Amino acid sequence: MKQGVNSTPKDKKQAILDCALHLFVDQGFHATSTASIAKKSAVATGTLFHHFPSKQHLINQLFLNIKQEFAYAISQNRLMTNNIEHSANDLWQKAIDWAIENPYKQKFFLQFSLSAEIDQHTRQQAMNDILHFVVDLIKQGQQQGFIVDTPLDLLLENFHGQYLAAIRFFTDNPELGQNSLYRQASFKLVWQAIRAN
Amino acid sequence: MKQGVNSTPKDKKQAILDCALHLFVDQGFHATSTASIAKKSAVATGTLFHHFPSKQHLINQLFLNIKQEFAYAISQNRLMTNNIEHSANDLWQKAIDWAIENPYKQKFFLQFSLSAEIDQHTRQQAMNDILHFVVDLIKQGQQQGFIVDTPLDLLLENFHGQYLAAIRFFTDNPELGQNSLYRQASFKLVWQAIRAN
Amino acid sequence: MKQGVNSTPKDKKQAILDCALHLFVDQGFHATSTASIAKKSAVATGTLFHHFPSKQHLINQLFLNIKQEFAYAISQNRLMTNNIEHSANDLWQKAIDWAIENPYKQKFFLQFSLSAEIDQHTRQQAMNDILHFVVDLIKQGQQQGFIVDTPLDLLLENFHGQYLAAIRFFTDNPELGQNSLYRQASFKLVWQAIRAN
Amino acid sequence: MKQGVNSTPKDKKQAILDCALHLFVDQGFHATSTASIAKKSAVATGTLFHHFPSKQHLINQLFLNIKQEFAYAISQNRLMTNNIEHSANDLWQKAIDWAIENPYKQKFFLQFSLSAEIDQHTRQQAMNDILHFVVDLIKQGQQQGFIVDTPLDLLLENFHGQYLAAIRFFTDNPELGQNSLYRQASFKLVWQAIRAN
DNA sequence: CATGAATGAGAGTTCATTCAT
DNA sequence: GATGAATGAACTCTCATTCAT
Numbered sequence: 001m002k003q004g005v006n007s008t009p010k011d012k013k014q015a016i017l018d019c020a021l022h023l024f025v026d027q028g029f030h031a032t033s034t035a036s037i038a039k040k041s042a043v044a045t046g047t048l049f050h051h052f053p054s055k056q057h058l059i060n061q062l063f064l065n066i067k068q069e070f071a072y073a074i075s076q077n078r079l080m081t082n083n084i085e086h087s088a089n090d091l092w093q094k095a096i097d098w099a100i101e102n103p104y105k106q107k108f109f110l111q112f113s114l115s116a117e118i119d120q121h122t123r124q125q126a127m128n129d130i131l132h133f134v135v136d137l138i139k140q141g142q143q144q145g146f147i148v149d150t151p152l153d154l155l156l157e158n159f160h161g162q163y164l165a166a167i168r169f170f171t172d173n174p175e176l177g178q179n180s181l182y183r184q185a186s187f188k189l190v191w192q193a194i195r196a197n
Numbered sequence: 198m199k200q201g202v203n204s205t206p207k208d209k210k211q212a213i214l215d216c217a218l219h220l221f222v223d224q225g226f227h228a229t230s231t232a233s234i235a236k237k238s239a240v241a242t243g244t245l246f247h248h249f250p251s252k253q254h255l256i257n258q259l260f261l262n263i264k265q266e267f268a269y270a271i272s273q274n275r276l277m278t279n280n281i282e283h284s285a286n287d288l289w290q291k292a293i294d295w296a297i298e299n300p301y302k303q304k305f306f307l308q309f310s311l312s313a314e315i316d317q318h319t320r321q322q323a324m325n326d327i328l329h330f331v332v333d334l335i336k337q338g339q340q341q342g343f344i345v346d347t348p349l350d351l352l353l354e355n356f357h358g359q360y361l362a363a364i365r366f367f368t369d370n371p372e373l374g375q376n377s378l379y380r381q382a383s384f385k386l387v388w389q390a391i392r393a394n
Numbered sequence: 395m396k397q398g399v400n401s402t403p404k405d406k407k408q409a410i411l412d413c414a415l416h417l418f419v420d421q422g423f424h425a426t427s428t429a430s431i432a433k434k435s436a437v438a439t440g441t442l443f444h445h446f447p448s449k450q451h452l453i454n455q456l457f458l459n460i461k462q463e464f465a466y467a468i469s470q471n472r473l474m475t476n477n478i479e480h481s482a483n484d485l486w487q488k489a490i491d492w493a494i495e496n497p498y499k500q501k502f503f504l505q506f507s508l509s510a511e512i513d514q515h516t517r518q519q520a521m522n523d524i525l526h527f528v529v530d531l532i533k534q535g536q537q538q539g540f541i542v543d544t545p546l547d548l549l550l551e552n553f554h555g556q557y558l559a560a561i562r563f564f565t566d567n568p569e570l571g572q573n574s575l576y577r578q579a580s581f582k583l584v585w586q587a588i589r590a591n
Numbered sequence: 592m593k594q595g596v597n598s599t600p601k602d603k604k605q606a607i608l609d610c611a612l613h614l615f616v617d618q619g620f621h622a623t624s625t626a627s628i629a630k631k632s633a634v635a636t637g638t639l640f641h642h643f644p645s646k647q648h649l650i651n652q653l654f655l656n657i658k659q660e661f662a663y664a665i666s667q668n669r670l671m672t673n674n675i676e677h678s679a680n681d682l683w684q685k686a687i688d689w690a691i692e693n694p695y696k697q698k699f700f701l702q703f704s705l706s707a708e709i710d711q712h713t714r715q716q717a718m719n720d721i722l723h724f725v726v727d728l729i730k731q732g733q734q735q736g737f738i739v740d741t742p743l744d745l746l747l748e749n750f751h752g753q754y755l756a757a758i759r760f761f762t763d764n765p766e767l768g769q770n771s772l773y774r775q776a777s778f779k780l781v782w783q784a785i786r787a788n
Numbered sequence: 789c790a791t792g793a794a795t796g797a798g799a800g801t802t803c804a805t806t807c808a809t
Numbered sequence: 810g811a812t813g814a815a816t817g818a819a820c821t822c823t824c825a826t827t828c829a830t
């Protein structure tokens with residue numbers, strides 16, 4: 001009936017995911033032992049393997065969870081407009097907001113979304129899902145002549161690179177997150193790069 | 198007494214570095230055992246530790262070697278001009294050339310220059326050395342009013358992000374390395390982003 | 395309240411025994427986890443331990459059940475005669491029949507009746523019970539001069555060895571089970587070995 | 592130069608094999624941990640895996656070693672004669688001698704030559720090698736009319752069964768190993784079974 | 789009776805590093 | 810300089826068993 005002090009349902013699985021996030025980010029995947037994750041989660045070693053078939057599955061699950069959280073966050077309350085610059089800015093600012101509010105999850109992305117610890121399949125799917133809005137937006141912008149007519153693959157890679165840089169910057173300097181000079185400058189750089197001229 | 202067919206002095210040390218480069222890039226640092234490096238180098242396990250006090254020292258040494266090679270490559274035959282755009286483009290293209298010619302060394306940079314396996318000290322020093330030209334160039338450009346008056350730290354991070362993206366793109370698509378459309382577009386994106394307007 | 399489609403009382407206990415039989419034979423005792431037995435029996439892990447105090451008890455119980463089944467099978471409809479050869483042949487053929495009809499139970503015997511997984515006590519008792527008829531028969535045959543006057547312990551071990559060989563042969567070649575040439579030859583070999591000459 | 596008190600070359604590998612033999616026989620394969628083998632061999636855990644890639648490889652190697660030893664032992668000083676009975680008896684007695692002199696190796700055979708811990712390939716090859724003499728002998732005997740005209744597969748299985756029984760008997764009762772009554776009776780049982788009548 | 793999350797000791801195996809030769 | 814057998818701590822993962830529901 002009542003809920004004990006130190007056990008709510010699904011608590012342990014979530015605790016493992018939470019602790020794994022912090023340890024993986026702080027120490028790296030290989031340098032983090034399953035034993036240390038279990039210990040920090042106040043759980044037996046076997047419990048970790050009861051919920052996740054392997055360390056690999058654990059990090060993949062973590063990746064998918066965070067991806068979904070992020071996708072949900074930036075897709076909420078989207079600005080509805082035909083002005084592509086405004087639309088892109090809206091997404092950009094939402095992504096920065098999320099990164100500032102969830103620094104560990106953001107660092108996790110930065111560290112692992114390009115690394116080999118995550119299944120290539122999972123990784124690419126995540127990229128596609130997350131960049132989906134952006135890809136659509138850029139394509140549409142090119143068709144309408146608002147965005148520079150550069151080969152799309154190069155353009156996307158460039159955009160992605162600028163995105164990672166911005167995120168890294170604000171994650172490393174969270175105190176600048178509310179500084180509208182920096183926030184605006186951040187988007188302006190990208191927009192200058194890709195807008196038609 | 199005599200020197201065998203496949204062993205001249207310093208040969209073994211270099212063989213170890215070469216094999217380590219490939220294995221670290223293909224499998225990651227932790228997933229590559231010193232035994233496998235020794236085996237691929239056709240050398241005894243003890244020999245590796247004869248030349249490098251530890252696995253950590255080995256990867257740091259590798260990092261420094263590659264850094265110097267790269268720095269040397271892009272500093273050769275610098276274009277002498279007061280036109281900042283031309284000067285920046287010269288560096289940019291030289292960096293892309295090097296990346297295309299040395300894909301494994303480039304991938305090594307991409308993987309490890311942000312990761313924790315390399316001493317932070319070594320890492321930052323390398324960054325500074327390599328970006329040194331660029332930092333100077335950008336500062337100078339801002340002073341002269343050719344480059345946008347955005348906070349320098351944000352600007353550098355952005356520039357770095359675009360650089361990594363370009364390198365990644367051409368390393369992944371080496372066949373486009375000689376395509377001048379892509380080469381020019383690559384630099385144009387950065388320049389549009391950062392030039393004064 | 396009501397009884398579900400696939401669960402009548404004692405069903406689950408029997409399902410566990412059945413599945414354990416197959417898994418133990420196919421994979422061995424240690425290589426079969428209680429979890430896998432439970433899963434194959436469509437039962438929770440706890441349920442297994444509700445019916446059997448431990449894995450050891452489970453295999454012992456299985457052993458005893460099969461032993462009783464076998465003993466019952468060969469003791470039914472015994473041929474009543476004073477001719478020892480006929481009497482022995484009757485038992486021999488009944489044992490082969492049972493083995494052919496119950497290959498997994500037979501293989502279980504072959505694998506575990508000499509192995510250390512079963513309590514020595516349980517094992518020996520089973521041996522005695524099963525060979526009981528035979529021991530009596532052979533003793534009686536020796537007294538009456540129909541069976542060779544070889545030390546009894548050696549004779550029994552030899553008889554047992556031939557029995558195991560026959561069973562193994564017909565379990566491995568069930569299609570020869572109805573071949574009377576093989577069936578007769580099988581008994582003839584033993585009888586030639588042990589009859590007085 | 593000199594040989595230290597507790598280390599002669601190849602010592603450790605052999606020590607591991609010797610200790611593994613005893614532990615596997617006494618406790619079974621799965622119940623024997625690699626740690627316990629290493630400890631009994633006075634060797635570090637890693638040393639075991641330096642010499643044998645896995646526990647499985649270790650037991651297979653052990654099996655092959657013992658097989659060769661046995662094959663060598665019974666093939667030495669074979670009795671040269673055309674009398675099949677004498678020839679078979681010679682082999683039979685040599686096998687019993689070896690079993691008595693090497694009880695642990697013999698028990699290892701008894702326990703593992705039919706079990707699943709050894710690769711099926713290794714197992715069958717061993718059977719063929721060891722029974723090779725016997726198979727040839729029995730075939731030849733059948734052709735010459737000295738051995739009963741029973742299907743060969745059944746005959747061999749029966750012979751094998753009697754062989755295992757004899758070995759088991761003398762391994763369990765080594766004090767009867769020099770008793771010529773038992774020794775002769777042992778062979779007589781087989782011969783009676785299989786000779787032409 | 790039945791469940792299945794939780795346990796933690798212990799398994800097999802890996803690997804950076806040492807050192808006698 | 811070069812070798813590779815030896816080391817043992819640390820790793821990931823398994824599993825028989827328990828117990829609150």
